Amino acid sequence: MKNISEKVYCRECNKKTNHSILEQDNSLMHFKVSSSDYKNVDFQFEDNYYIVKCNGCDSISFLREYDDEDQWEHDDDGERYWYSTYTVYPEEPKNKHSLLSQKKMYNVPRFIKDIYEEAVKSYNVDSLILCSVGLRMIIEAVCKEKGIDKEYLVNQDGTKKIDSATGEQKVKNLGLQEKIEKLLISGIITEPQSMVLHQIREMGNVSAHEITRHDEHILRRAIEILESLLFNIYEVSKLELFNRKRLKPKSV
Structure with a gap:
């Protein structure tokens, strides 16, 4: 070559x-x-x-x-x-903002990590509309991994609502707003985190449907918040700060 x-x-x-x-x-x-x-x-x-x-x-x-x-x-x-x-x-970034480095995450599922990496790359090359949509997709991906994507319907008396055509229980596909609420109810996220996720959801909706660029500083903060969220959900439980073997206290 x-x-x-x-x-x-x-x-x-x-x-x-x-x-x-x-x-x-x-x-x-x-x-x-x-x-x-x-x-x-x-x-x-x-x-x-x-x-x-x-x-x-x-x-x-x-x-x-x-x-x-x-x-x-x-x-x-x-x-x-x-x-x-x-x-x-793709072109070299115009250096309108400092570049973001991708955080090392060892336990985040691969398909979620792929979306995160693409969102950071989009931010670094000033493709802020794609970045906004990517951040919304991260939330969708977390919900999917946690099995929060649909809801089985029941009647007022608590019995299953059956589809007469299939004989199966009716299922409702959840919107992202409902999925975030399910994350909160399940204890996967906190109330303040759910409020921020709703803001990121709305940003992604506006970018996708109205072709709107959000401020780079807001997007940077949103990326950092999602990094923290992914760390709390997938990494914290795997941390080992010390060896499992307890050290015997030294005799004085």
Whole structure:
């Protein structure tokens, strides 16, 4: 594989790294457009597009390399040299806010952890609408893992409400608002936590249905709150601060 001459941003490594152009059937995954492709064009340019792979973590990105006759500068000796402009997708964060590091969680179920990681990545690349929706999905995922997603219906006298067509007890699928209340009733979360989860639920609803970006500082706080919640639900019970074997007191 051919290496790119400059380091470009890698979203997984979170820094600029060396990249190589991928190949397919022994051909570079490369597309080029230049002034030579057009008639009667006086301005000279070349626009190259590549599918590239980070040499460090193997993540795949899309890279554009552009240069034209105006892209030149003078070196220390006064000699003119031309340079190329590289743009990678997904793009490097604009540093409007400091990046969040993903918390290490060893006992959080994989499917919940995947959503959490995607939400943090969305925050770090300024995709705040996706981040809001992702945070709401974390709550949905916790409810699913805890078996809180439906409710069996009963009659006023407490007997099962039966579906005449199937002969089975009728089931009602719960909305997220109801699921959060079930988490509270089950003792999985506290009253203050349920109030915050309802706020995150509403934020996700607004982002999804009204295409609204929430303030980055609010989202950052929401991520931190959900990190704490996941830690309390899945990690605390697994902690061992000391060895199980009790140390014998020393005789004085």
